[in-house]
Amino acid sequence: MHPLRHLILLLLLPLAAFAAAPIEGRWRLDRTRSTALDGWHEWDLVISLTGTQVGLQHDMKWGQTRFSATNTVDTAHPVTLPAFFRVEQRHMALYPAKGGTTPVRAAWLDDGRTLRVEADTPIEISQGQAVMRIYAEYRLIEGGQELQLIELHSSRPRPLIYQFTKVPAEAAKK
Amino acid sequence: MKHPFLLALVALALTSTAPLPAAEAAAAPARSAWVMHFDSDWKIASGLPEKVLLIGLQGLANRSEPRLYIVHAADFPWEITGPLKDFYERKHGVKFTALQTADEALTQFARYAKGYVVWDPAVMPTMIVAFTIAGLEDAVVVTPALIPLAEQHGLRKIDDLRGRYDGKTDAQIYTDAKARYWARCSHDKLMLMGGHRGDIRIPGIADWGVREKMFFHDLSANPLHAEELALEKQFFSELNPGGTIFGWHVYGKDTEEQHTTLISTYGLKMEGLQSLPNLSFNCQFKFTPGFKFTNQHHVAPGAQLVAEPKVYLAFVQSDGIGIGVWTKPGRGRMPLAWGAIMGWVHFSPAALEYFHESATPGDYFIGGLSGPAYMYPNHIPADRFPGLMKEAADLMKVLDETIFEIMDNSAADGNVGNTDLSKETVDRYYANFPDVAGFINGYGPARTRDLRDGRPLLSYDYYIDPRRPREEVTADLNELIALNAKRPYFCLVHVRESNDVNSLVEVIKGLRGPVEVVPLDTFMNLAAGNKTYTTRYQDPDEPKHFKGYR
Numbered sequence: 001m002h003p004l005r006h007l008i009l010l011l012l013l014p015l016a017a018f019a020a021a022p023i024e025g026r027w028r029l030d031r032t033r034s035t036a037l038d039g040w041h042e043w044d045l046v047i048s049l050t051g052t053q054v055g056l057q058h059d060m061k062w063g064q065t066r067f068s069a070t071n072t073v074d075t076a077h078p079v080t081l082p083a084f085f086r087v088e089q090r091h092m093a094l095y096p097a098k099g100g101t102t103p104v105r106a107a108w109l110d111d112g113r114t115l116r117v118e119a120d121t122p123i124e125i126s127q128g129q130a131v132m133r134i135y136a137e138y139r140l141i142e143g144g145q146e147l148q149l150i151e152l153h154s155s156r157p158r159p160l161i162y163q164f165t166k167v168p169a170e171a172a173k174k
Numbered sequence: 175m176k177h178p179f180l181l182a183l184v185a186l187a188l189t190s191t192a193p194l195p196a197a198e199a200a201a202a203p204a205r206s207a208w209v210m211h212f213d214s215d216w217k218i219a220s221g222l223p224e225k226v227l228l229i230g231l232q233g234l235a236n237r238s239e240p241r242l243y244i245v246h247a248a249d250f251p252w253e254i255t256g257p258l259k260d261f262y263e264r265k266h267g268v269k270f271t272a273l274q275t276a277d278e279a280l281t282q283f284a285r286y287a288k289g290y291v292v293w294d295p296a297v298m299p300t301m302i303v304a305f306t307i308a309g310l311e312d313a314v315v316v317t318p319a320l321i322p323l324a325e326q327h328g329l330r331k332i333d334d335l336r337g338r339y340d341g342k343t344d345a346q347i348y349t350d351a352k353a354r355y356w357a358r359c360s361h362d363k364l365m366l367m368g369g370h371r372g373d374i375r376i377p378g379i380a381d382w383g384v385r386e387k388m389f390f391h392d393l394s395a396n397p398l399h400a401e402e403l404a405l406e407k408q409f410f411s412e413l414n415p416g417g418t419i420f421g422w423h424v425y426g427k428d429t430e431e432q433h434t435t436l437i438s439t440y441g442l443k444m445e446g447l448q449s450l451p452n453l454s455f456n457c458q459f460k461f462t463p464g465f466k467f468t469n470q471h472h473v474a475p476g477a478q479l480v481a482e483p484k485v486y487l488a489f490v491q492s493d494g495i496g497i498g499v500w501t502k503p504g505r506g507r508m509p510l511a512w513g514a515i516m517g518w519v520h521f522s523p524a525a526l527e528y529f530h531e532s533a534t535p536g537d538y539f540i541g542g543l544s545g546p547a548y549m550y551p552n553h554i555p556a557d558r559f560p561g562l563m564k565e566a567a568d569l570m571k572v573l574d575e576t577i578f579e580i581m582d583n584s585a586a587d588g589n590v591g592n593t594d595l596s597k598e599t600v601d602r603y604y605a606n607f608p609d610v611a612g613f614i615n616g617y618g619p620a621r622t623r624d625l626r627d628g629r630p631l632l633s634y635d636y637y638i639d640p641r642r643p644r645e646e647v648t649a650d651l652n653e654l655i656a657l658n659a660k661r662p663y664f665c666l667v668h669v670r671e672s673n674d675v676n677s678l679v680e681v682i683k684g685l686r687g688p689v690e691v692v693p694l695d696t697f698m699n700l701a702a703g704n705k706t707y708t709t710r711y712q713d714p715d716e717p718k719h720f721k722g723y724r
Binding site: 035036038039062063065089090091092093094095098123124125126127128130132153154155156157158 | 587588589590591618619620621623633634635636637638639642643645646649650652653654656657658659660663664686706707708713715719
């Protein structure tokens with residue numbers, strides 16, 4: 001490589017780091033094309049990247065209730081989250097175990113177009129406590145305007161499949 | 175044969191050819207009454223004014239005798255008005271004559287009115303105040319457009335609310351009405367004329383309020399509406415102990431949770447809904463001679479069943495039996511427990527008898543809800559609790575019920591969130607219901623559980639939203655079964671009103687593992703014998719969506 005081109009590339013790399021990755025931003029659940037939510041009416045997923053950390057912010061709405069929770073994972077190493085948020089089917093007696101912590105592993109796949117998240121989260125059940133193993137893939141669809149979340153539970157015979165569409169940056173600020 | 179449900183089916187087959195008991199075979203003395211068939215138009219701009227006139231007139235006509243009955247359209251929330259009319263004909267010998275129009279109804283019943291009161295459709299609280307006046311002054315309730323019709327039948331104006339409340343807030347309106355009418359109204363019963371807002375109202379219960387001379391209002395229990403809340407508290411504090419609030423809260427103005435919490439803090443009872451029809455007629459019939467409630471128990475007194483290493487499910491339908499799926503196809507295909515409205519022993523006994531008469535071997539009745547009527551027990555004053563629960567226990571004995579259902583959504587977020595009972599509340603239930611076989615708790619899922627003296631208290635592990643796709647309901651239940659891996663697992667399921675029984679049968683077919691659906695009394699007995707569930711009460715650290723009024 002020509003030394004000058006090398007120099008230009010080195011100068012541009014930090015700029016590239018500041019440019020938003022296509023998966024970043026606010027994504028809104030398309031309920032008509034998704035697995036039925038139970039106990040939530042609306043779901044915005046806000047993805048943010050800081051180095052190897054990925055913020056998965058869930059803005060939920062149920063009637064007049066608004067709730068927001070963020071799982072921050074790291075693609076460089078496993079993390080343990082004290083308040084892991086799982087989008088529950090709220091009419092099931094499954095609750096985050098009080099005081100429970102959730103080991104979470106994350107990795108980029110498919111040249112950075114898919115984020116894989118694996119979590120073993122403790123759940124309070126009527127018989128005491130159990131661990132739900134969650135495998136999730138956040139897949140950016142070609143074109144960059146759609147995101148698909150596929151979530152598998154060790155306890156559920158069917159996958160949960162959620163389709164999101166990108167909220168334009170200006171609209172997301174409102 | 176191990177399965178109690180099959181045993182019950184066989185029992186029914188054996189008894190179906192038996193002669194009717196003598197008491198039932200005895201012909202009831204014939205009596206005449208009139209019936210009107212309502213359509214589904216409850217819009218303020220079209221169908222409501224005439225219906226308001228007729229429902230108010232029904233309350234007056236039925237003061238001394240049951241004269242006028244209303245059969246509602248098929249899509250009306252209370253589905254039993256047609257079958258119950260048939261029941262009155264068959265079991266009480268009532269000969270109904272149909273009335274087609276308001277004119278015909280006034281021809282027949284105007285004699286029970288002394289005049290009319292005018293309400294203004296542009297100021298809807300005037301309709302509510304007019305119902306209060308109707309009860310006190312024996313007036314029919316008319317809009318300006320219906321004045322000529324009333325006058326054709328010899329009725330003269332008693333009051334005219336046009337203009338009186340223009341521009342006034344609800345708090346101002348009901349403060350004025352309280353000053354004018356409250357002293358003469360019943361202090362045992364209060365009418366909360368809530369329900370829909372917007373362009374429709376369904377004041378189906380107004381006949382009852384008119385007959386009983388209740389004060390009508392639609393005040394808010396929402397702390398945001400401080401003046402209304404304060405006024406409503408005044409009413410509640412002035413009601414006689416043990417009083418009952420009939421009707422329902424106002425959609426959009428406050429929540430069911432806020433209102434029921436408020437009512438419970440005064441130790442009062444809630445009987446819904448605002449659409450509940452014909453109480454002025456129903457209250458005047460007793461049980462047919464010789465009739466005795468006989469619940470279809472599946473467990474012999476004193477027996478202790480032994481649970482196998484499997485998943486036991488029981489399904490409960492609690493939303494006021496008449497608004498559920500009783501009249502829909504499929505009932506009887508699976509064991510289902512029903513929360514009958516116990517207060518109907520007093521004011522709608524024929525409806526309860528109808529339900530019992532038409533029960534299949536799969537139908538099992540339970541007491542509730544939380545007390546002799548709908549209440550939130552975490553908020554019932556300690557000094558009122560024993561008296562109220564004695565009333566509930568007595569009703570359960572009349573109805574031959576052994577399982578009691580509790581619900582407290584005061585801290586919940588709709589049907590989700592914190593729906594648990596404090597330990598203190600659980601202690602009170604065990605102390606005040608020594609004869610019940612067990613308690614169930616919740617509406618949505620809850621996690622209050624206990625077992626004392628062989629009597630379990632179990633909460634719903636799942637709530638079936640009628641809109642949820644059946645394949646997801648199946649997956650939800652399978653997930654609960656997978657996570658609750660100890661066997662036996664006792665999974666209590668609440669079936670929301672209007673869920674179709676046939677679809678539930680399909681859900682059950684999709685469940686994995688050694689699953690058995692059993693009647694609720696069997697379920698509770700099995701759960702008493704093998705406690706694989708934790709003991710748990712409301713955790714003070716858990717968030718409360720609504721913290722109550724104190």
